[in-house]
Amino acid sequence: MKISTPDKIIYIIRHGQTEYNRLGLVQGCGIDSDLNDVGIQQAELFFQKHGHTKFDKVYTSMLKRTHQSVKNFLDLKLEWEKLVGLNEVSWGDKEGRPLTKEDNKTYFEMIKGWRNGELHLKVPKGESPLEVAERQREALEVILSRPHEKNVLVCMHGRAMRILLCQLMRQPISKMDNYEHSNLGLYILHYRYDTHSFELQLANDRSHLEEMNVSK
Template sequence: MVKKIYLIRHGQTYFNVRGIVQGSGIDAPLNDTGQQQARQFHAAYAAVPFDRVHISTLMRTQQSIQPFLDAGLPHEKHRALDEISWGHREGTRITPEEDIEYHGLLRAWQRGETHLGLPGGESPEEVAARQRPFIEQVLRGRPEEENVLVCMHGRAMRVLLCQLLGYPLSRMDHFEHRNLCLYKVHYTGSMFAVRNYMDTAHLG
């Protein structure tokens, strides 16, 4: 049996629109556009016989898949799926000075220095470490679940995709994302393969 993992990023928040850094420390709700994106995704995928839904502990992921929960699908919350902590930048508007800091960190990650993080925040390696038990227990430990829906966050999703597909974390920016985009990943029992890449067709 092929396990099909529908991996989505949460819908749009007011923080996304205003250019304010969220991370794991900001529990922002969806805005009106994000709520509409959630309804559009549900309309496109309501017929998929999902066995279980997995979300982060932050409200923007639950709100993004709330129509599925309202239909009675079992779900679980996992801190493993929370966004990376951006430390001292969380809750602040992006400024040119912070852009220098942020892009400098991205370049360091692309050089393979994925042990680094912003002051007070997490590194990609720390995010990967907290995700690994989720991968082992949920994605590989329940072979009877054929269709699984996972809703999480942009940077954390990039880290997760690297782990599933065997890429080094230095290549995580190859996995682009938008609000309520879909990555569909198939797991054969020995390997993962991406079938849908940053799919937003459901958003019209």
């Protein structure tokens, strides 16, 4: 039986840990934070396992925590492109500060609404999943428009990754919470141009981080 070879392999990782992650603070696309020491170590361990992969291109969001997460790859002089469509969801006036009890109540009510298909909901001055999905489609169009890029590394953000994976797997965005994510967790997808379809090969893999006792 002949095994079908994918036209493109896309490795998608979430950025490494930041102090905002460690402290449980909301970052979103309005907070341009750095990796902390744990995040830097996560990035190093990911590179140790996957640095041999011959990536044709590296794509990141506009935010430096994604740039720092793939720095070892960029130091190899790989081609690199930043796409705003890969940015994290904007959490509006909730970004950069501890959440109050009222904030948490509003947030979980909104998440429940998203799961029920109310994808227009958003926090004040923030983005809805529908708005995020729209800009992601533009980014995806760019990535898929280059068939010569066979192996691609994409570094982005947790909530945005969930929305993107729903789109790649042709699932309703309301199912986004089915896709778990961790700092420097890895998804691998195979893409075929003839069927315009993705096949999930690996989900939130953290095997490269086994020596670390960090769950986020």
